[in-house]
Structures are given as structure tokens and as C-alpha cells.
Amino acid sequence: xxxxxxxxxxxxxxxxxxxxxxxxxxxxxxxxxxxxxxxxxxxxxxxxxxxxxxxxxxxxxxxxxxxxxxxxxxxxxxxxxxxxxxxxxxxxx
Amino acid sequence: xxxxxxxxxxxxxxxxxxxxxxxxxxxxxxxxxxxxxxxxxxxxxxxxxxxxxxxxxxxxxxxxxxxxxxxxxxxxxxxxxxxxxxxxxxxxxxxxxxxxxxxxxxxxxxxxxxxxxxxxxxxxxxxxxxxxxxxxxxxxxxxxxxxxxxxxxxxxxxxxxxxxxxxxxxxxxxxxxxxxxxxxxxxxxxx
Numbered sequence: 001x002x003x004x005x006x007x008x009x010x011x012x013x014x015x016x017x018x019x020x021x022x023x024x025x026x027x028x029x030x031x032x033x034x035x036x037x038x039x040x041x042x043x044x045x046x047x048x049x050x051x052x053x054x055x056x057x058x059x060x061x062x063x064x065x066x067x068x069x070x071x072x073x074x075x076x077x078x079x080x081x082x083x084x085x086x087x088x089x090x091x092x093x
Numbered sequence: 094x095x096x097x098x099x100x101x102x103x104x105x106x107x108x109x110x111x112x113x114x115x116x117x118x119x120x121x122x123x124x125x126x127x128x129x130x131x132x133x134x135x136x137x138x139x140x141x142x143x144x145x146x147x148x149x150x151x152x153x154x155x156x157x158x159x160x161x162x163x164x165x166x167x168x169x170x171x172x173x174x175x176x177x178x179x180x181x182x183x184x185x186x187x188x189x190x191x192x193x194x195x196x197x198x199x200x201x202x203x204x205x206x207x208x209x210x211x212x213x214x215x216x217x218x219x220x221x222x223x224x225x226x227x228x229x230x231x232x233x234x235x236x237x238x239x240x241x242x243x244x245x246x247x248x249x250x251x252x253x254x255x256x257x258x259x260x261x262x263x264x265x266x267x268x269x270x271x272x273x274x275x276x277x278x279x280x281x282x283x284x
Contacts, residue, residue, distance in 0.1 A: 017275070017282055022219040024277035055279060068232060070275075070284075077272065077283045084275055084282070087220050088232040089213035091105070091190050 011074065014081035018044050018053055020062060025055030033081045037069040044085050095120050096266060099182035101171060101198055103148045106212040107188030108138035109255035111152055114262065115162045123149050124179055126170040135245035176201045186262060187211045192231045202226050208265065210273075212258045218247035221254030221276040223261050224284065228273065250278055257281065 009015065009030055016027040027047055031040065041064045044053075051058025070084040096119050100107050103125045111121060129143045129151050143151035149166035156162040167179055171194050180201045187198045187209065195211070202209035209226040257274040264272050273284040 019220045019275075019277040022217075022278045024279045068230075070228075070230075072228070072284045075283070082282065082284065084284070086222075086275065087215040087217070089215050089220060089222050090192065090232050091214040091216060 009080040011081065014071070014083045016040065016044065016083045016085065018048070018056060018085045019087065020048055020056050020064075021059070023056040025053040027053060031083065033071065033083070035083070040069050040083055040085060041065070041067065096184065097122060097182040098184045098186065098262065098266075099124065099180060100186045100188060101125075101180070101194070102188035102190065103152050104133065104188070104190060105137050105251045106214065106255050106258060107186075108148070108152055109252050110186065110188060110212070110258050110262075111156065111164065112138050112160075113256055113259035115156065115160045117263065117266065119266065121162075121164040122167065122182060123152060123164055124167040124169070124171060125149050126168055136248045136251055171197055173197055180207070182207065184262065184265065185209045186258065188258070192233065195231050199226060199229065199231065208271070210258065210261055210265070210271075212254060214247075214251065214254060218244075218250045219278065221250065221257070223254065223257045223274040223276070225261075225271040225273050227271070228284070250276075 012033055013030040014033040015030055045062055045064050047053050048056055048059055048062040067085050072082040074081050098119045099122045101124045103123045125148045127148050129139045129146055129148055131144050133139050134141055139151050147168045149168050153164050153166050156164050171179055176197050185202055185207055187195055189195050211224050211229045213222045254276050257276055261272050264270055275282045275284050
């Protein structure tokens, strides 16, 4: 039987969270946790270009080629797997 | 006995972090070789009278004057042949701005199994990371030279990210639990 990480998301799936131009939102559907970085970038690019991510305005020229894909397994505080597509963060000071 | 916390880099994230940790029962040690510049006053916890001073000395004076909190300081650049001398403590918090120095901190923390928390910002103030070393990957510096450090527009976001750094440190010091955060201007996710 498939283990469930919370009420909705199986442990083989992940929520995809996106930060773009200071806006943040989730893909409407979960994806396979082991999806390739290329696939994640491609799905998110299409979704942002179409304006289908709540919280992120449609941007026809959205390009995530230089963004980073992070993966976080479910935790006690966040009972679902998470994939994040985010800008690079070189600064601290 | 108070725990020792070493903060490497006291610019944007690190300077605010120190003042956010002022009420903790910890000994704070800060490392930075840089001096306060006029442009830093817009986004860092350094005031106009500190311009020209070493950042660590300026922060030491501010913390003593404003809060009566003593901190210890190291005004050397962190390099591979002084990491053993400089990087001490029960917790290291990396608030650096370059991958080379982050790598020194990361290698030291992994070699000596010292808990290490990293803080990092996107150049355009659109994303912040508070992340424990076990999950930390150093980003390349393609965006270096951006406006994060020089523009007061990002001060609230820098301070928010610093506050989450302080919160992650606070949770760890109290419980040993390693909680991280991904921060965007519109929301925060625990990672």
C-alpha cells in the first residue's frame, strides 16, 4: 500500500513552489518527487507563461534557465515533499 | 553555561542577526575583515557614525551602547590556513557573500561536525534562504554586484530573512532541532 505523507500528497509526489520576480506560488498539481530538474523547469515555465500559478502574474517571457531546483523531503513541520524553483542566492552580506 | 555562537560576515544578514540574538543567553563571536561604507548604512545594522570603522568593531560598540550586550570580534579575512583558529563554537552561522568563503565554512563544519546554519539572499531581494548545512548547496555567483547590499529598498526583506535566521538559531539552541526556511516577499516555507 502506498504510504501517504499527509491527507492529500503521496510520498512519491511533491508540491512545487515557485518564486519569480518577488512573487511566490505553487503549481496547481503535484509532480513525481524524482522528476528531473529539466522537467520541473519546463512545467513551471509553461505555467508562469500561461499565468496558471496563483500568486504569480503571467509573464510571457518567463525564463527559469538560471534558477535552482531544490528538493526537500517531508518533515514533521511540513508533511509533504517539496520541490522549490528559486533564484540563486549568492549574498549574505 | 552559555553556548558559543560564531557569526561569519556581519554585513546585511549578519549585522541584523546579531541584534536579533541579543536577548539569547549565548556568547556571540563575529568575524569580518570589512569596514563600514556609506552605502552600507541603508541596509545594514550599521549607523552613520560607524562609517570607516571595522564592521566588527562598529557592531561591538553598537551592541554595548544600545543593549549592554558584549560580543567578541575577529577582524581577519577567513582563509583556508586560519579556519581552525577562527571557526570555533557550538554553532556557526554563515552570513557571507561569496562562495569561496562559504566553502571554507562548509568544509570546516563538515570535518569537525559543528552545527552550521547558512543565510543567503538573491541579488534582487526576491528570495532568502535559511538553511542547515546538511541541505545547503552553494550557489554560483552569477548575480554578484547586484543591488542587495547597496539599496535601502531591500532593507525590510533583509531584516525579515535575518529574523528567520535568528529564529532558526533560537529553536536549535533551545531544542537541538534544525528548522530551515525559504523566504520570498510574499511567504515563508519551512524546509
